[in-house]
Amino acid sequence: MDERSAVVVGAGVGGLAAAVALVNAGWRVQILERHDRLRADGAALLLWANGVRALRALGMGAALDAIAVRQDRTGGLRTPEGRWLIRMTEAGDRGEGLSGTVVVHRQDLHEALVAALGDNASIRTGATVTGLRLGDSPAVKLGGETLTADLVVGADGISSLARSTLDNRARLVGAGRVAWRAVVPRFRAPDVVDGGETQGSGRRFIYADLGRHGVYWAAEARGSVRPESSVGQLDLLKRWFAGWHEPIGELIAATRPEELLQHPVEFVDPLPRSFVHAGATSGVALLGDAAHAMTPDLGQGACLALEDAVTLGVCLGGKSVPDGLRRYEELRRPRIARMSRMSRGVGGVFAAQGKFVVPLRTALLRGIPDKTFAKGASALTDWDVPTA
Ligand SMILES: Cc1cc2nc3c(=O)[nH]c(=O)nc-3n(C[C@H](O)[C@H](O)[C@H](O)COP(=O)(O)OP(=O)(O)OC[C@H]3O[C@@H](n4cnc5c(N)ncnc54)[C@H](O)[C@@H]3O)c2cc1C
Incomplete structure (x- = not known):
């Protein structure tokens, strides 16, 4: 197959990871980032076992090991007085439910992703995408300039232009x-x-x-x-x-x-009807917060963006673009829908307030054995690199 080309809109965790995945799958990639510099915000990310697995699948195991601080067995859930309700001491079903979690500085992860891109990717900064044309041959507009490619990846974050172009009912x-x-x-x-x-x-x-x-x-x-x-x-x-x-x-x-x-x-509700738009030979895929921004209650937004990226690379490795995109949608939709529901449910519990509700929540949480909690957490991280 001839070398295929992709334009990735957005150089956040999701866009950079998608670019690495596509380059690894033999694509030529151009990344467009509106900021003048490639930078992450000055905070950190918890990466659960699924996010760690996704980075390893991108060939970034050694880079991750160099920047990650392990969190296993140090944390849990406490009351303001400091009484432990749940300890992160159990490993869960896969031996990694909570214990496989690491924390990374966002800037370190950014730099590791850029370093993993290789020669088949280029990055244009100060490049704000102002429009996305769908149809048989998708194109992005940068002011007066139009760029076409076999694939456009909308990784433009929570206020995504790509998402509103695919489905303007999917709102923040x-x-x-x-x-x-x-x-x-x-x-x-x-x-x-x-x-x-x-x-x-x-x-x-x-x-x-x-x-x-x-x-x-x-x-x-x-x-x-x-x-x-x-x-x-x-x-x-x-x-x-x-x-x-x-x-x-x-x-x-x-x-x-x-x-x-x-x-x-903020979160996206409802989710876009589809995360993809497939033309006759080319198409568009949404990824990360652009596709499914969630409340941070599960601490899974970036992990899911990494899963998306790996899945996109797998799906577009060999198949035609339209077939690969349909497979991407099929693989991502059920997991994203489930995680989005869970994040809202958990958010409601965490944000509870009041004289009666909070003691009730504390009593309920205290009643959950650590092992059961770890099992629930394992359900969140239960993701493997798919087959196309
Ligand atoms: C308080 C908080 C805590 C969180 N903690 C965690 C955590 O611990 N673990 C975890 O997994 N997740 C966490 N998340 C979620 C995580 O931050 C996001 O899910 C993740 O950063 C999304 O990455 P992304 O690449 O999809 O989007 P972004 O990181 O937002 O990247 C989008 C990129 O697109 C660029 N862009 C936007 N529009 C355009 C345009 N028109 N043209 C060109 N470029 C454009 C932007 O400048 C940006 O660089 C947290 C979120 C919040 C709010």
Whole structure:
């Protein structure tokens, strides 16, 4: 088969991973990124066993080992007073449910993905895609310029132009919550001996050791994006999480305003009718947040984007583009639909607030044996590299 060409819109985790997968499958790839520099935000990602497996399938096992900090057996779920409800001590069905989790700095992952691209991929930065033409021969528009390819991959994130072109009913919906994230550099961070998640009334806090980078933390609260400056937001977080077990207060206090990132929690609803558009010989695929942005409750968004990328590479390795895209849709749809439902369900439980509901949630969670919890987590990570 002649060398086939793809245009990937967006150089986030999903777009870069898709480019690696397609190059590995023999494609020539051009990546278009609207920002002037290739960069990830200054936070971290938890990669569950499925995300780790996907990166290994891309041939990035050694690169991952060099940047990943293992999280097994250090975390779990706690109350604000610090009482453990669930410990991450069980391995689950595949021996890896919770214990295969790692944390990486997003920038390290970005750089590792770029390094894995090889010569058959090129990246254009400062290239904002302004339109996508569907039909038999898909094309992307960059201002006055039009680029055609055998395949266009829409990996343009949560506010995806590609998604709205394929199905404008698939919209972004606010979850009524806000998330904050930061990495506190090692020299300023308190020592942490564990990690995991702490749940209070309508608020939660997560932290993880990020090795040489320091400590990563994320917090969530009900409400809308705060208009205050970062200094004001840190003050609010200090008040909201006052009295929670350490090192939560210490981590917030050690965070500099310029290190704080704030986001509304949003998700795509309904999912696009299809993640693909197949023409006669070419087509378009959606991937990552562009296809299925979810609330971060399962911590699986980037892991699913990596799964998408590997699956796309497998499906388009040998088959014609339309057949490969149909197979991609068939393989991804059931898992994505299930994960999207679960993430919303879990989000509802985590965001619970009130004098009666929260103690009830605590009692229920305390009643779940660690082994059962690990089994549930194994269901989330239960993904293998598919066959075409
Ligand atoms: C608070 C929070 C915590 C999270 N924690 C985790 C976690 O621990 N583990 C996990 O697996 N997931 C996590 N996620 C989810 C994860 O961040 C996303 O699912 C993942 O980053 C999606 O990657 P992506 O490549 O699809 O999109 P993005 O990373 O958003 O990349 C999209 C890229 O496309 C570019 N772009 C957009 N429009 C255009 C255009 N028109 N032209 C050219 N370029 C364009 C953007 O500049 C960007 O570079 C979290 C999310 C949040 C909000």
